[in-house]
Amino acid sequence: MSARIDGSNSTSIVSMESYRTNARPAAGASVAPVAAVKATDTVRLSDDAVDLSALDKTLASIPAVDHGRVAAIKAAVNEGRYVIDPEAIATRMSHFEWQLGN
Numbered sequence: 626m627s628a629r630i631d632g633s634n635s636t637s638i639v640s641m642e643s644y645r646t647n648a649r650p651a652a653g654a655s656v657a658p659v660a661a662v663k664a665t666d667t668v669r670l671s672d673d674a675v676d677l678s679a680l681d682k683t684l685a686s687i688p689a690v691d692h693g694r695v696a697a698i699k700a701a702v703n704e705g706r707y708v709i710d711p712e713a714i715a716t717r718m719s720h721f722e723w724q725l726g727n
Contacts, residue, residue: 670678700706 698707
């Protein structure tokens with residue numbers, strides 16, 4: 626179905642507000658006011674959830690980058706003191722892959 630947007634559409638649109646104010650009860654239905662219900666829902670977080678929330682707050686307060694360590698490594702690289710051990714890197718990568726598999 627298509628509708629024209631120039632205002633020539635003959636279908637009238639009824640707002641929800643007018644629908645609510647003009648609504649009438651069905652035949653034979655009683656018209657009694659509905660009493661408000663007091664909300665009594667409660668939520669209890671598990672101990673693990675509370676611990677995770679505390680951990681999340683703790684981790685949020687720790688900076689993501691240790692700028693002191695970054696500066697020390699930059700200085701070591703610039704001074705030629707930073708030694709790369711390819712065998713140690715390969716061993717750690719292999720161990721990491723093994724941990725992912727288990």
